[in-house]
Amino acid sequence: MLPVKGTAAAAVKETVPAIFTTWLVGSAAMGLNPPSIYAAFGNKQALFERCAAHYAQSVAAYAPRALDGEQTAAQVLRRYVFEAIGAFSAKDRPWDCLLVSGATNCGKGSLGAQDLPAGYRQASEAMNANRIRRGIDEGDLPASTEPDLLAKYVAVLIQGLTAQARDGAAADELHSVAELALRQLPVLP
Numbered sequence: 001m002l003p004v005k006g007t008a009a010a011a012v013k014e015t016v017p018a019i020f021t022t023w024l025v026g027s028a029a030m031g032l033n034p035p036s037i038y039a040a041f042g043n044k045q046a047l048f049e050r051c052a053a054h055y056a057q058s059v060a061a062y063a064p065r066a067l068d069g070e071q072t073a074a075q076v077l078r079r080y081v082f083e084a085i086g087a088f089s090a091k092d093r094p095w096d097c098l099l100v101s102g103a104t105n106c107g108k109g110s111l112g113a114q115d116l117p118a119g120y121r122q123a124s125e126a127m128n129a130n131r132i133r134r135g136i137d138e139g140d141l142p143a144s145t146e147p148d149l150l151a152k153y154v155a156v157l158i159q160g161l162t163a164q165a166r167d168g169a170a171a172d173e174l175h176s177v178a179e180l181a182l183r184q185l186p187v188l189p
Helices: 008-029 034-041 044-057 062-069 073-088 108-138 147-166 171-183
Strands: none
Touching (some): 034 044, 062 073, 062 108, 073 108, 073 147, 073 171, 108 147, 147 171
8 A cells, every 4th residue: 555645746756666467457446547646756767767766776786786796797797697586587577677678669858768767787797797897906807808899798698588488487497407507618617
């Protein structure tokens, strides 16, 4: 049940980031239409930005956890991939990743919506490339490792895994695919 403080729109504005995957259902039950919800955030783009930021800081927080929680670049990348699988194949939310699949099929008037998740994906890829560079400098990856190419490989792997999750692949299948993909790299155990 949504807490009601002031107007129903204010209640939605306060709680939507935590329940964004079901906001249309909840708003319909409260008698709100999409324009009312957008107006509570300023506009549709602002709502999407807030939801994406909430998602990045909660569901997709596996990225900083992997960076901060592992000693070597190889361990970081492995944890990153496996925690991503856990995030987008959890039984308590849609099997997908908002930052991979969000706003992929938009019209010309929604370029900002398309640019936002693309920016998150590019930042994640750059973060991984920088960690790979550090791994090379620290000697836990071979000097011949191509950081940008390896980071792109991991990004493509994540995007493919999220598409498979969206299509119904079970977490154990996704883990098996990730194991196979990571074994193909000479730098990862």
